[in-house]
Amino acid sequence: MALFKRSDLIKEANDNRLSKSMVESNFIKLAGIKKSYDIFLSHSFLDAIEVETLKSKIETLGYSVYVDWLEDSFDRENVTQETAEIIKRRMENCKCLLYATSKNSKASKWMPWELGFFDGRKEKVAILPVIDDINGQTQFKGQEYLTLYPYVDIATIEGSSEFQLWINTSDGGNKVLKSWI
Numbered sequence: 001m002a003l004f005k006r007s008d009l010i011k012e013a014n015d016n017r018l019s020k021s022m023v024e025s026n027f028i029k030l031a032g033i034k035k036s037y038d039i040f041l042s043h044s045f046l047d048a049i050e051v052e053t054l055k056s057k058i059e060t061l062g063y064s065v066y067v068d069w070l071e072d073s074f075d076r077e078n079v080t081q082e083t084a085e086i087i088k089r090r091m092e093n094c095k096c097l098l099y100a101t102s103k104n105s106k107a108s109k110w111m112p113w114e115l116g117f118f119d120g121r122k123e124k125v126a127i128l129p130v131i132d133d134i135n136g137q138t139q140f141k142g143q144e145y146l147t148l149y150p151y152v153d154i155a156t157i158e159g160s161s162e163f164q165l166w167i168n169t170s171d172g173g174n175k176v177l178k179s180w181i
Contacts, residue, residue: 002154002155003129003153004128004129004130004153004154005130005131005132006050006130006131007132009049009050009053009057009130010049010053012053012057013050013053016056036093036094036095037065037066037090037093037095038094038096039063039064039066039094039096039098039181040066040090040094040096040098040118041054041055041058041065041066041097041098041100041128042100042111042114042118043105043108043111044102044104044105044107044108045069045108046104046107047100047130048069050100050102050130051067052067054128055067057154058165061163062178063165066090066093066094068086068087068090072086074086087110088117091114091118091121092121094118095181096125096126096177096181097114097115097119097124097125098128098152099111099115099125099126099128100128100129101127101128101129102129102130102131124180124181126151126152126177127146127151127152128152129152129153150168150169151167151168152165152166152167152168152177153166153168154166157176164177164178165177
């Protein structure tokens, strides 16, 4: 099993010629609206490049992923009741929430709100660690309240070369994300 490494996501973004300006230009466009998604990706906008790459990687595994600034156009600096309602509606139309924790996520005001809202409604919440360096790390340990939830990593199915997202529970168990949602 492997955690997502921040430097790998940035390298892949650079390899795919994604730039901060390209990411920011996506923020102002209104993408096609889907009625439902497999995953609501809760994240810090400060991790925009990593998040766009992560979204793409997850989609190649067969999941649909909602990222607010790629799907909906609203002013991030001027939060309104309408903004909150859009996010609530989007969460209602997602099967699970993956909480992309990073060094930037600690400063996010939206992420804890999204986590609490989704957990209270559907209970299908998992932590998706984006770490700076692995250093032999094979398991995730985050802020104490995040340990209440299973965490996600990526690995092949035994005897296969096919990658899957895995849900890892505190008791050492794991299962493929598709069967969890």
